[in-house]
Amino acid sequence: MSGTRLSLAKGLNAGIRAAMDKDPKVVLMGEDVGTLGGVFRITEGLQKDFGEHRVVDTPLAESGIVGSAVGLALRGYRPVVEIQFDGFVYPAFDQIVSQVAKMHARSLGHLKLPMVIRIPCGGGIGAVEHHSESNEAYFAHTAGLRVVTCSNAADGYWMIQQAIASDDPVIFFEPKRRYHERGETEIDEGGTAELGLYESRVVREGTDATLLCYGPMVKTCLQAAEAAAEEGRNLEVVDLRTLSPLDLPTIMESVQKTRRAVIVHEAQTFVGLGAEIAARVQEECFYHLEAPVLRVGGYNLPYPPSRFEEEFLPTLDRVLDAVDRSLAH
């Protein structure tokens, strides 16, 4: 399948399959992940090929899924659990922040919890409530966890394998509205990962301002950059990929070059990832900046009914408007 263009969903599926092939201790758990292949079909076909012991359909209980995965990890397994939708991770929040995040440190390094918690994230699919949330900041705020998100098939393919191979617990956000879009990147299954799991990527080079984004917003920002180019503006776009730890050197290098930064995410801006990034940029690039660091995000509201979501989510126009404001300085 070398050099194939796949959807993000298929890329993730291939990545999980490769990880399971490589390491018999990798087990999948979650609601409907087995026979159905998950509600988004990310684990499609895996139970058929790896058996019920490695792809486990669990009872409908998120704390149960994550808490028992902790026990499996303590026994030497590498559980990869699926939370069906972002809004349903909260029953497991206690296990994640109280136990998963702290086990290694509180055992003074004796215990490892090599587990991955996959969460389909974000909106834009016209879903009912609790199906469109961007809750990455809760997890990025929790020391002991690592938080990453992919935005295309090739990253999905490699990053999920890297996350599974990590000895630290990883929260793995998958932008659900990008799952089934036609792939634009190729997956070289015979090759090796281009980047480490905790590295950001400059996906478009530019000189006038930097758009810092991740997950579902990468595509939106690339579209914004193309539209801006028609007006003679040359925007750089950075796909953060890793949210905790942040790849600060890549962020700083870009902002020091373009002297302007606009952070774009779906989550509400108040105490969001953008606030942290803006603070860091201000600390480290103060004398390089020509304009205040700006943020574009969801409004500070619970995710609205889907008829509102086009206005709620950052659109290409809102991104361009922020770029205008930045360049006006």
Place this chain on the structure above:
Amino acid sequence: MSDNEVAGHARSRMEGAFQPSPEMGPTPPSQIYGHFSDENPEMVQFVDADGNRLETNETNAPYAKIVEEMTSEDARIIYRDLVLVRRIDAEGFALQRQGELGLWPSLFGQEAAQVGAGRALREQDYAFPGYREHGVAWCRGVPPENLLGMFRGVNHGGWDSNENNFHLYTIVIGNQMLHATGYAMGIAADGDMATGDPDRDAAVMAFTGDGGTSQGDFNEALVFAAVKQSPVVFFVQNNQWAISQPNETQFIIPPYQRARGFGFPGVLVDGNDPLATYAVAKDALDKARSGQGPTLIEAYTYRMGAHTTSDDPSKYRSSAEVEIWKEKDPIKRMRGFMTERNHADEEFFAAVDAEADEIAVRVRKACQEMPDPEMATMFDHQYTDHHPLVAAEREEFLAYHAGFAEEGGQA
């Protein structure tokens, strides 16, 4: 309060909480038998309060063989455990009062429940404790000194759980029940169950209190264990109080009866009778190891002291209630049984007491000499792999303190 009033006290708490009406269907068995008393005929007991061996009856018969096979040596091991564990616990309490520990959750009164369960575990089994399981830790061979760090504030546990197959203490009530269940799922997936090899087949035991049975995680653990038929034994120490809250705040149907609803057996055992707790735990573990799935054991006991050193039980319970339970003391009971059966002589009992004195001294010394951790080590082990934020903050921390050292040096 007169003795009569006191005797009725435990039961009346229950009656006040639950008034069955005809529409509600049959009266729950707990109402008929009076779960909140030790006269419940469903409770497995082998020795009475004075240590007299009770006759075999319908309830204890399934476990009688285990007790009959116990030797004088077994009895002496259990007695020694009971005494030493009580002494270690008393030392923990004293150390807190003297400012050496920030907190101590005492197991006083629950020794028989913990020692019976702890001695029933085999080396390859795994225990997942709450925060009061010092007796189980002892039986697993965890040095009592290890338990102190957390309560002194120098670490969050810190011992290597895999050395004695005894997990770190868990403070968030209920979390560990799921860890135990997941670990048991791993044992099954590894094929370390139902092979018939006594050195290979393993099981897990998960500990919580009566209050813990209200938690979602407790109930989710029971669901997972049931549908996966995992080799796990849930051991509920019903010490009747969750800080200030009595049993009727937590449940109408007692935990051992609730197990049935999850699809596996529940057993009520006299938690102050070490022979009974051992036999019941051994039976359940044997079943789990041989692939017969989970069991829930409810050890009916009493917390003699305060919930922790921060608690004031005089605000919510009568001292007369405590007096009643003094009569049921597990050590007195075990000693009575052993004397009657000639399992040990006075010399043995004196030697155990002397050993307890020695251990108390050792624990105290270890506590007082426990060094404060190097401050920079708070940045250690946060992640298994390099983490730039932690690394940067560690550098900042060291540079900040080096600054003081320089200032001091120059002055």
